[in-house]
Amino acid sequence: MGRSPWCDENGLRKGPWTPEEDKKLVKYIQKHGHGSWIALPKLAGLNRCGKSCRFRWTNYLRPDIKRGKFSLEEEQIILNLHSILGNKWSRIARHLPGRTDNEIKNFWNTQLKKKLIEMDIDPMTHCPRTDVLATMAQLIPPANLKELMDRQPWEEEAVRLQEVIQSAKFQYIQNLVQSAMAMAGNSNNIADMVAINLLSSMPSPRGTLLDPSQLENPTQSSLGLLDAQPLNDQIPHYTPSQDLPYPWDFMPPMGNEINQDSNFTQLSDGDYTPKSPLPPPPPPTLGERSIINPADACSSSSCDGSCPPFWHDLFLAS
């Protein structure tokens, strides 16, 4: 690996920009606009590739760039949007005037992520981290693991293992829901929000997709939360031998495209900006986050981004 030399094979400059290059670029764009980035360097008299020019302009030279430390409010926005959108830096940046996707990405990677990890919060799911490996060890008897290891072919066993993991995750979510209910005590709202988000990220207990019209305006009843039976009784108890109706990473189509409820403001580009840190964001769409392998399953725990970032205020207060 390693960084490329400061000139590529065509003799184009790479690496840090000089003040002279900056001046040339700014002068040209102020006069002509950027037009085609590919053509720009030649027209502006720069020995750079168009990509490099675009990058320099959008992330550094643009006049509306806000530099300096991120405010608490900006942190809050990033946290909320990241819990909804995941690593969609450019989309997050659209909601932070003067900030670039690169800047936000760096801020996240160098500061926010670390903060979350220090607080035992999974930066990918925004959920409190738990020792999933330990959970797995309890759920998968050692004998079964050995059997899995001994068998061939590996492809088949990989599929089998995924089923085991799916089951483990399901049981783990059940525990989470129950914990949330217990923690919330009489405060059913919080428990319901947790439950709604967890349930909406799961396959329907009846093995059918939730009606999209219900998802657009999810209510407790539409999600089956007002039925007579207790919540935890509605969650099917899958075992590894049972057929799972859908792969675990399947999400009902209720990601960012749907107007979740009145607490989210639909923006022109289809994004949603929470009006307040609560309630929780909708789960990510399938394309934005999916669990493909056991390693992912571990790193993302069982929340799949559907947990409410109710800890955000706490986090920012710390």
Next chain:
DNA sequence: AAAACGGACAACCGCTTCGCG
């Protein structure tokens, strides 16, 4: 004082998406 280390950030690479002929 100097070397080692680590954090922050600028910049690049390569994949994906979009728009147009």
Next chain:
DNA sequence: TCGCGAAGCGGTTGTCCGTTT
């Protein structure tokens, strides 16, 4: 509908600089 070029985007890396030993 398809192919191609341009632009967008996210992940990764290199360098600078402050801090620690």
